[in-house]
Amino acid sequence: xKSKITLKELAKLLNVSVSTVSKALHDSPEISPKTxxxxxxxxxxxxxxxxxxxxxxxxxxxxxxxVIIPNISNAFFAEVLSGIEAQAQRDGLQVITYISNESLDRxxxxxxxxxxxxxxxxxxAISEETQRQGEYDHIFNMIDYNIPVVLYDRIDFEMPxxxxxxxxxxIFYDATKILQxxxxxKIGIATSIHHMGVGKLRITGYKDALxxxxxxxxxxxxxxxxxxxxxxxxxxxxxxxxxxxxxxESTMMASRLAYENxxxxxxxxxxxxxxxxxxxGYLSPSISYIDQFPNKIGVKAMDLLVKRINGLSSEKYNQExxxxxxxxLESTDF
Amino acid sequence: xKSKITLKELAKLLNVSVSTVSKALHDSPEISPKTxxxxxxxxxxxxxxxxxxxxxxxxxxxxxxxVIIPNISNAFFAEVLSGIEAQAQRDGLQVITYISNESLDRxxxxxxxxxxxxxxxxxxAISEETQRQGEYDHIFNMIDYNIPVVLYDRIDFEMPxxxxxxxxxxIFYDATKILQxxxxxKIGIATSIHHMGVGKLRITGYKDALxxxxxxxxxxxxxxxxxxxxxxxxxxxxxxxxxxxxxxESTMMASRLAYENxxxxxxxxxxxxxxxxxxxGYLSPSISYIDQFPNKIGVKAMDLLVKRINGLSSEKYNQExxxxxxxxLESTDF
DNA sequence: CTGAAAGCGCTTACAG
DNA sequence: CTGAAAGCGCTTACAG
Numbered sequence: 001x002k003s004k005i006t007l008k009e010l011a012k013l014l015n016v017s018v019s020t021v022s023k024a025l026h027d028s029p030e031i032s033p034k035t036x037x038x039x040x041x042x043x044x045x046x047x048x049x050x051x052x053x054x055x056x057x058x059x060x061x062x063x064x065x066x067v068i069i070p071n072i073s074n075a076f077f078a079e080v081l082s083g084i085e086a087q088a089q090r091d092g093l094q095v096i097t098y099i100s101n102e103s104l105d106r107x108x109x110x111x112x113x114x115x116x117x118x119x120x121x122x123x124x125a126i127s128e129e130t131q132r133q134g135e136y137d138h139i140f141n142m143i144d145y146n147i148p149v150v151l152y153d154r155i156d157f158e159m160p161x162x163x164x165x166x167x168x169x170x171i172f173y174d175a176t177k178i179l180q181x182x183x184x185x186k187i188g189i190a191t192s193i194h195h196m197g198v199g200k201l202r203i204t205g206y207k208d209a210l211x212x213x214x215x216x217x218x219x220x221x222x223x224x225x226x227x228x229x230x231x232x233x234x235x236x237x238x239x240x241x242x243x244x245x246x247x248x249e250s251t252m253m254a255s256r257l258a259y260e261n262x263x264x265x266x267x268x269x270x271x272x273x274x275x276x277x278x279x280x281g282y283l284s285p286s287i288s289y290i291d292q293f294p295n296k297i298g299v300k301a302m303d304l305l306v307k308r309i310n311g312l313s314s315e316k317y318n319q320e321x322x323x324x325x326x327x328x329l330e331s332t333d334f
Numbered sequence: 335x336k337s338k339i340t341l342k343e344l345a346k347l348l349n350v351s352v353s354t355v356s357k358a359l360h361d362s363p364e365i366s367p368k369t370x371x372x373x374x375x376x377x378x379x380x381x382x383x384x385x386x387x388x389x390x391x392x393x394x395x396x397x398x399x400x401v402i403i404p405n406i407s408n409a410f411f412a413e414v415l416s417g418i419e420a421q422a423q424r425d426g427l428q429v430i431t432y433i434s435n436e437s438l439d440r441x442x443x444x445x446x447x448x449x450x451x452x453x454x455x456x457x458x459a460i461s462e463e464t465q466r467q468g469e470y471d472h473i474f475n476m477i478d479y480n481i482p483v484v485l486y487d488r489i490d491f492e493m494p495x496x497x498x499x500x501x502x503x504x505i506f507y508d509a510t511k512i513l514q515x516x517x518x519x520k521i522g523i524a525t526s527i528h529h530m531g532v533g534k535l536r537i538t539g540y541k542d543a544l545x546x547x548x549x550x551x552x553x554x555x556x557x558x559x560x561x562x563x564x565x566x567x568x569x570x571x572x573x574x575x576x577x578x579x580x581x582x583e584s585t586m587m588a589s590r591l592a593y594e595n596x597x598x599x600x601x602x603x604x605x606x607x608x609x610x611x612x613x614x615g616y617l618s619p620s621i622s623y624i625d626q627f628p629n630k631i632g633v634k635a636m637d638l639l640v641k642r643i644n645g646l647s648s649e650k651y652n653q654e655x656x657x658x659x660x661x662x663l664e665s666t667d668f
Numbered sequence: 669c670t671g672a673a674a675g676c677g678c679t680t681a682c683a684g
Numbered sequence: 685c686t687g688a689a690a691g692c693g694c695t696t697a698c699a700g
Binding site: 340341342352353356357360362384385387388389390391392393 | 692693694695696
């Protein structure tokens with residue numbers, strides 16, 4: 001069993017001072033080339049690594065950033081994390097992960113802890129409960145403490161921070177228009193996130209694209225049983241001939257209910273939903289979906305955060321909109 | 335904008351020494367109740383939080399654990415992370431996430447960094463490439479450095495560490511027996527992870543349950559196109575009447591190929607696969623699956639790690655096997 | 669009951 | 685070119 005060697009121990013072995021060793025390892029011009037070489041050689045031999053905690057204390061940086069994820073079971077967030085992690089790796093930052101489970105209390109705890117200076121910056125998507133309650137004090141408190149914060153995905157908030165997301169309204173406006181252009185009349189929308197900013201925007205986009213108020217068909221509920229009921233009503237009573245789904249849950253449920261009720265996709269029903277790439281194509285039939293490029297969202301969020309941390313951002317806050325793509329699969333086989 | 339207050343500043347405001355403040359905040363019996371009260375009051379007022387980095391340096395603990403995840407897009411690992419995070423929260427530990435993307439090089443980098451003492455312990459699932467190359471030096475090196483390591487999920491390795499996983503061999507042995515008991519003769523296996531320990535065990539379990547060598551039908555490839563081809567051969571040429579799938583990829587592909595080729599599930603083909611709970615039931619038809627309780631795997635792994643870190647584990651290394659459950663849905667509608 | 673001192677492992681301005 | 689000293693923010697054994 002080996003154990004970590006410290007600067008002090010290296011110094012003793014080399015018969016020089018700790019300062020000399022430290023400087024040598026940092027290629028300081030103050031130190032003679034010969035000494036530098038001696039030091040580096042021994043350091044390599046012992047596989048010396050500076051204690052990151054000590055370095056952090058000195059620099060009053062932690063070298064870590066905190067990521068708050070509402071729900072990691074959601075493939076979207078898992079992908080975002082993947083992008084964040086890749087970027088962090090590049091920048092030599094550590095990613096500390098916190099899962100709020102869409103809970104306000106848990107989010108408060110996390111933010112509270114983050115406020116104590118554990119991290120150099122925070123990437124967060126605001127939890128569902130937080131949005132429902134409209135309680136953002138803890139977040140403003142964190143901002144007050146001058147901790148750089150970047151909001152990702154759920155960005156429909158008035159806060160003095162950088163943001164990265166997609167244009168939810170436009171996405172649904174465009175998707176609705178596309179369906180209309182194909183001659184579809186009764187276009188419904190299914191959602192389990194209608195009380196969240198993102199959901200509201202998507203609904204608005206859809207609504208804006210409708211020709212008249214009579215064309216508005218919605219199945220909205222965060223509870224499975226109730227969403228199912230409303231969806232069935234749309235499918236069987238209203239007999240919509242296309243369905244826009246705002247999230248994983250509603251997309252999967254729509255696809256499943258069509259199957260259960262012998263509604264043929266795409267013949268009787270077109271669907272455009274939100275799914276991850278590696279699921280959509282495997283469904284039977286495959287479901288057309290809007291790719292949000294979650295990985296890219298993560299990468300961009302890290303970019304903004306790192307710039308902000310390093311003071312490279314301008315005074316005013318950035319809002320980055322990532323382009324999305326409607327991927328046509330069997331469920332919109334025109 | 336507020337800024338963090340330090341012990342020193344508190345001490346000055348209170349006209350006492352830094353030591354007194356520190357002790358008071360820790361409820362030391364050395365300090366008079368009156369002083370304790372005064373100190374705590376001011377600390378609360380200023381929302382004082384000890385700088386975690388300084389505390390860590392003092393205690394030579396980092397208060398963090400590292401989690402190496404091969405692939406976060408895999409819902410299984412996302413769930414494991416969720417369990418880990420919940421447990422970490424309980425224990426006041428920070429979780430630093432590293433994604434190896436199944437790459438040996440990346441895994442080496444991560445392990446290397448971890449070896450420098452960033453974390454108090456490591457939870458890891460060994461990457462695919464690492465297993466294929468059989469190169470475990472970096473892991474042994476980390477163990478040599480006396481960093482507590484717990485292996486999760488991918489545990490078929492001879493290493494002096496704690497492990498948490500499932501009994502892959504038994505799961506597939508049992509699943510095969512169940513299908514046989516229902517009178518199914520031609521039971522095939524589909525896998526994209528046959529070169530990994532976990533995959534090998536699953537295949538062995540299936541094989542052990544077969545009555546004769548002639549009953550062995552396998553579609554195995556890590557490449558999509560090739561797996562598809564082999565699966566089609568099993569379905570169309572060999573006409574297997576049941577399929578065991580070892581992983582997400584093969585399960586989804588089997589279900590999809592059945593659909594494409596008008597093979598009715600469950601009438602013509604039974605399927606038992608590996609899927610996450612929130613997908614299996616939404617498929618059309620829904621697919622029976624083996625629930626590994628990934629969340630529980632994460633919780634248990636953290637348990638073992640924390641015990642090991644705190645020196646509460648016995649000399650010999652623990653191997654915890656989590657019970658799994660075969661969930662019957664439409665694809666095995668007996 | 670309170671405080672001065674040492675120290676965790678590093679970095680860096682300063683002196684020589 | 686090298687080293688002693690101060691300091692990052694804390695904790696704790698020791699002295700008073």
